[in-house]
Amino acid sequence: MALQAKELIYGAVALAVSFIGIAGFFVFLDAPYLAMLQIAIYVGAIVVLILFTIMLVRREVSEELADRPEHAEGAAGLWLAGLLAVSIAGVAALAGPNLPTEPQSANLPVSDLGPVLATQYPIPLVILALLMSAALLGALVLAKVEK
């Protein structure tokens, strides 16, 4: 849906829906914090940013760029992706009996995440903060360039 919708805006909305679906998977996996983060960042920030950009680039997007691949090209991409996905899924299914079964009690309160983040992984956290500021500044400088 996200990739095949005729209008790019519909594609962005479908992308948001699929992100919400993945947030649902996170809830099933006893990671409510990740689900919250997924909805807040992906649906709240990234999709909105994408929508803004689509509106800025709109004129040409909707008219000229039909974005339908040529027949052979689309078939080749489909084969490649299908082969990859089926082989990975096949390996997963074959390894099924050997995979660990679900532990009975998950018992992972959200409050566990903070201490682990701050004590076991402090350096990545700082690097992440630096990366964020650098990326934001870079995006600003890029978007401000004159013709």
Add this chain to the structure above:
Amino acid sequence: MVALTSYLIVSAALLGIGIYGLSVKKNAMRILFAIEIIVNAANLNFAAFTRYMNPPQVSGQVIVFYSIAAAAMEAAVGLALILVAFRLNSTIDVRKLNKLKG
């Protein structure tokens, strides 16, 4: 409950969809969509594997946390790049953005 295999299959399907978009689509915006889908497949795998460890651990969730933040940054920079490319070339068709070609 749901087996780990189901999550892995969903994740593989997402990866396949993303690879298809990366290899076939012409619109730079859709390529960005595909990248986001692939990142989400990886996140789902991390969350599933960390949940099925015995005893369950939170370290995988920490990695997903970092990954989501990095993906947000990547989307911001990518969209800025698309904006600049559109302003300079007035197209975001990646087949036409071939100024670097000798």
